[in-house]
Amino acid sequence: MKNNDFIxxxxxxxxxxCVICMAYLRTKNSCPGCRLGDNNKAKSxxxxxxxxxxxxxxxxxxxxxxxxxxxCEKINHLDKRYRKNYSYSMIDSLNYLKENGIMSFLExxxxxxxxxxxxxxxxxxxxxxxNCGEIRYAxxx
Numbered sequence: 001m002k003n004n005d006f007i008x009x010x011x012x013x014x015x016x017x018c019v020i021c022m023a024y025l026r027t028k029n030s031c032p033g034c035r036l037g038d039n040n041k042a043k044s045x046x047x048x049x050x051x052x053x054x055x056x057x058x059x060x061x062x063x064x065x066x067x068x069x070x071x072c073e074k075i076n077h078l079d080k081r082y083r084k085n086y087s088y089s090m091i092d093s094l095n096y097l098k099e100n101g102i103m104s105f106l107e108x109x110x111x112x113x114x115x116x117x118x119x120x121x122x123x124x125x126x127x128x129x130x131n132c133g134e135i136r137y138a139x140x141x
Contacts, residue, residue, distance in 0.1 A: 015093035
């Protein structure tokens with residue numbers, strides 16, 4: 001089993017927490033996360049319009065909230081899809097990160113996504129713990 005630590009390196013530029021992603025959590029050909037190499041990543045992730053955004057890469061930013069265009073059309077589109085399908089908001093995550101810093105953000109993520117029953121990780125895409133199947137009850141936004 002891979003190390004599912006909530007660390008800064010696993011927070012994507014868009015504010016997504018890679019540790020809770022289905023592609024990261026799968027046991028076979030798991031994705032290393034947005035900020036790491038492209039091995040085992042889906043083509044859609046490699047071609048991610050946010051990660052490959054010229055505004056983002058040209059200004060050497062860590063997170064999208066640092067951009068003068070935040071929230072841009074790309075983030076708004078992703079946020080709308082994740083709010084609807086997974087009750088997760090990249091914009092809320094980025095705003096929290098901006099206002100409270102990375103350490104507070106990581107602690108909040110741990111509180112939300114670590115399974116209370118077994119300590120495993122709740123998958124944002126499935127809504128339950130990948131280890132024990134416990135359903136997530138926390139309301140996030």
